[in-house]
Amino acid sequence: MAAPINKQFKLAARPVGLPKRSDWSYEETPAPEPKDGELLVKVHYISLDPAMRGWMNAGRSYIRPVEIGEVMRAGTVGEVVASRHPEFPVGEFVSGTQGVQSYAICDGRNLMKIDPKAAPLPKYLNALGMPGMTAYFGLLDVGQPKAGETVLVSAASGAVGQAVGQIAKLKGCRAVGIAGGAEKCEYAVKELGYDACIDYKRGPIFPGLAQHCPDGVDVYFDNVGGDILDAVLTRIRMRARIVICGAISQYNATSAIQGPKNYMSLLVNRARMEGMVVFDWAPRYGEALQQMSQWMAQGKLKSREDVVEGLEHFPETLLKLFSGENFGKLVLKV
Amino acid sequence: MAAPINKQFKLAARPVGLPKRSDWSYEETPAPEPKDGELLVKVHYISLDPAMRGWMNAGRSYIRPVEIGEVMRAGTVGEVVASRHPEFPVGEFVSGTQGVQSYAICDGRNLMKIDPKAAPLPKYLNALGMPGMTAYFGLLDVGQPKAGETVLVSAASGAVGQAVGQIAKLKGCRAVGIAGGAEKCEYAVKELGYDACIDYKRGPIFPGLAQHCPDGVDVYFDNVGGDILDAVLTRIRMRARIVICGAISQYNATSAIQGPKNYMSLLVNRARMEGMVVFDWAPRYGEALQQMSQWMAQGKLKSREDVVEGLEHFPETLLKLFSGENFGKLVLKV
Numbered sequence: 128m129a130a131p132i133n134k135q136f137k138l139a140a141r142p143v144g145l146p147k148r149s150d151w152s153y154e155e156t157p158a159p160e161p162k163d164g165e166l167l168v169k170v171h172y173i174s175l176d177p178a179m180r181g182w183m184n185a186g187r188s189y190i191r192p193v194e195i196g197e198v199m200r201a202g203t204v205g206e207v208v209a210s211r212h213p214e215f216p217v218g219e220f221v222s223g224t225q226g227v228q229s230y231a232i233c234d235g236r237n238l239m240k241i242d243p244k245a246a247p248l249p250k251y252l253n254a255l256g257m258p259g260m261t262a263y264f265g266l267l268d269v270g271q272p273k274a275g276e277t278v279l280v281s282a283a284s285g286a287v288g289q290a291v292g293q294i295a296k297l298k299g300c301r302a303v304g305i306a307g308g309a310e311k312c313e314y315a316v317k318e319l320g321y322d323a324c325i326d327y328k329r330g331p332i333f334p335g336l337a338q339h340c341p342d343g344v345d346v347y348f349d350n351v352g353g354d355i356l357d358a359v360l361t362r363i364r365m366r367a368r369i370v371i372c373g374a375i376s377q378y379n380a381t382s383a384i385q386g387p388k389n390y391m392s393l394l395v396n397r398a399r400m401e402g403m404v405v406f407d408w409a410p411r412y413g414e415a416l417q418q419m420s421q422w423m424a425q426g427k428l429k430s431r432e433d434v435v436e437g438l439e440h441f442p443e444t445l446l447k448l449f450s451g452e453n454f455g456k457l458v459l460k461v
Numbered sequence: 462m463a464a465p466i467n468k469q470f471k472l473a474a475r476p477v478g479l480p481k482r483s484d485w486s487y488e489e490t491p492a493p494e495p496k497d498g499e500l501l502v503k504v505h506y507i508s509l510d511p512a513m514r515g516w517m518n519a520g521r522s523y524i525r526p527v528e529i530g531e532v533m534r535a536g537t538v539g540e541v542v543a544s545r546h547p548e549f550p551v552g553e554f555v556s557g558t559q560g561v562q563s564y565a566i567c568d569g570r571n572l573m574k575i576d577p578k579a580a581p582l583p584k585y586l587n588a589l590g591m592p593g594m595t596a597y598f599g600l601l602d603v604g605q606p607k608a609g610e611t612v613l614v615s616a617a618s619g620a621v622g623q624a625v626g627q628i629a630k631l632k633g634c635r636a637v638g639i640a641g642g643a644e645k646c647e648y649a650v651k652e653l654g655y656d657a658c659i660d661y662k663r664g665p666i667f668p669g670l671a672q673h674c675p676d677g678v679d680v681y682f683d684n685v686g687g688d689i690l691d692a693v694l695t696r697i698r699m700r701a702r703i704v705i706c707g708a709i710s711q712y713n714a715t716s717a718i719q720g721p722k723n724y725m726s727l728l729v730n731r732a733r734m735e736g737m738v739v740f741d742w743a744p745r746y747g748e749a750l751q752q753m754s755q756w757m758a759q760g761k762l763k764s765r766e767d768v769v770e771g772l773e774h775f776p777e778t779l780l781k782l783f784s785g786e787n788f789g790k791l792v793l794k795v
Contacts, residue, residue, distance in 0.1 A: 187729075188729050189728070189729045189730075189731075352725075357720070371724070371725070371727050371728045372728070373728070374725055374728075377725070383722050384722045384723070384724075384725065385720070385722065386691070386719070386720030386721040386722035386723070386724055387720040387721070387724060388717050388718045388719065388720035389718070389720070390705070390718075390720055390721060390724070390734070391686075391705070391708055391711070391718065391736070392736075393705050393734060393735065393736035394523070394705045394706070394707070394708075394736030394737065394738065395521075395522050395523045395736065395738075396523075396736065397523075397735075397736055397737060397738060397741060398735070398736055399733050399734065399735035399736070400724070400727060400733065400734045400735075401727065401731075401732070401733035401734075402725070402726075402727035402728030402729065402730065402731055402732055402733070403728065403731060404728065404729075404731060407731060
């Protein structure tokens with residue numbers, strides 16, 4: 128039998144601003160065969176995440192950059208289709224970081240078995256994957272919300288925001304979202320259970336903050352940075368916690384990043400701003416997965432995916448994240 | 462006997478940028494006599510602090526603003542010269558917030574007895590006063606340095622910075638300062654015991670940070686904000702703590718405050734930035750005073766004051782803080 132064709136996107140150039148088609152090279156090669164101790168994964172779904180933009184830059188960060196000529200890093204779920212690894216027989220489903228390609232050779236490290244009967248595969252890239260882990264530990268460990276407090280979440284209908292808002296409600300907090308457009312805001316309130324959601328595309332968010340967080344914000348879970356972070360800083364309560372999970376508004380900046388000019392509100396309010404990277408909680412993923420799966424089975428935790436079909440559409444699909452065009456966790460179906 | 466003359470500076474206008482002479486009104490009136498339960502303090506020394514600039518602005522902050530026509534708020538030490546208050550007899554020395562005036566009526570609240578034999582009076586506005594308390598709790602409670610860590614301090618020879626560096630050393634840390642000019646840097650190293658001090662007036666501080674904090678910064682105690690905060694953010698270590706005590710570089714800004722554009726370093730390094738206001742530790746001042754007095758008596762804690770004589774020089778003396786002209790804690794001798 129002929130080897131299947133492996134379709135791959137490799138990084139061809141370091142982008143300036145938004146990634147362009149020419150920043151990628153697309154290649155088709157025969158999928159390699161696993162050697163002893165290896166297995167071949169057929170990738171079914173690829174996770175598209177804001178963090179990927181950062182991985183394309185050179186220089187020191189929380190993870191090494193993707194090198195030019197390397198397959199673009201991405202979270203994936205797939206199926207073992209050939210194996211010389213005792214722990215991962217053919218037919219097993221796995222999640223890992225197999226990158227933007229249709230087949231990948233692995234040695235089993237950083238690979239997790241998943242159960243496709245317990246939840247649809249894309250959920251393992253969403254609430255039961257990195258976004259869910261990020262929401263769980265970022266909110267509970269870094270944000271430390273107490274019942275009755277107000278938790279504000281930007282990108283509230285995004286992969287991470289969906290879970291943050293629902294976990295906040297499950298913990299007895301008031302949850303207020305910020306999202307772009309009436310449809311996303313309605314989804315946040317009606318489907319996810321946010322108490323309110325502010326549409327930042329309708330204009331400055333100050334009136335919405337005053338209306339929906341009348342006593343101020345205790346925990347702000349920030350995925351966007353920029354003007355929204357600055358506006359929120361004017362409304363934080365005493366001893367507020369700001370979780371810096373991301374700053375998607377700034378990832379494609381070609382000039383200096385916009386710093387939070389209202390940061391002295393941290394002093395006035397004895398508040399703190401703290402950065403997080405979910406990988407630090409890897410030893411505790413199991414605990415979160417168990418809880419999140421249970422909530423999901425009980426119908427208490429919903430998640431929505433925006434599935435785009437066709438690996439070859441990767442470059443333009445990734446851009447949906449930065450225009451806010453995606454609605455829910457963005458996933459590429461191979 | 463005729464009542465003594467009370468010289469007072471009142472706020473006449475809310476300043477735009479640096480406070481001007483015309484933002485103040487100077488008045489001379491007979492000092493009032495204490496009623497039952499009151500006492501009259503003759504002010505000996507007035508504390509001039511960066512925070513005073515913030516108190517002159519209208520609007521919500523960590524303390525109510527000084528109103529137009531009100532005596533300017535300031536920390537003071539003085540002597541009871543008339544009393545109808547049982548706890549504060551004539552001859553007692555006290556510290557409090559009697560403002561920029563030579564005499565003040567008090568009801569005893571927020572007044573603390575001090576011992577002029579234990580330390581010279583100006584020390585009670587410096588290491589044994591608010592700056593010392595700020596350094597003690599800001600560094601130890603908010604910064605939480607561990608022995609062997611690197612503590613970086615801006616305005617290292619200023620009232621708060623002096624104490625922060627020395628406490629850091631007493632706790633077994635490496636202490637690196639940032640100050641303006643060779644003389645202040647030399648003082649920080651030779652007198653205060655900093656391991657090194659970077660002169661920000663000689664140019665960008667990046668080379669100095671690389672040289673003197675080769676492994677990065679664990680705790681940054683920030684009194685200045687602006688470009689220096691931004692530079693330091695590029696050198697923080699994993700799980701660094703940034704104590705936001707002040708931002709003197711920005712207090713007179715007439716356009717938008719400069720936000721820390723490198724704040725995403727908090728995410729990369731899982732670091733936090735936390736604001737503090739010393740008043741929150743008032744219930745624990747006694748504990749700090751005891752420790753600081755002991756260190757001072759043992760010769761382990763030095764402090765330097767920059768004493769300017771003459772209450773009438775208040776407006777121009779205050780400006781020394783913002784030009785960095787003062788050397789040590791700035792104090793006005795009445």
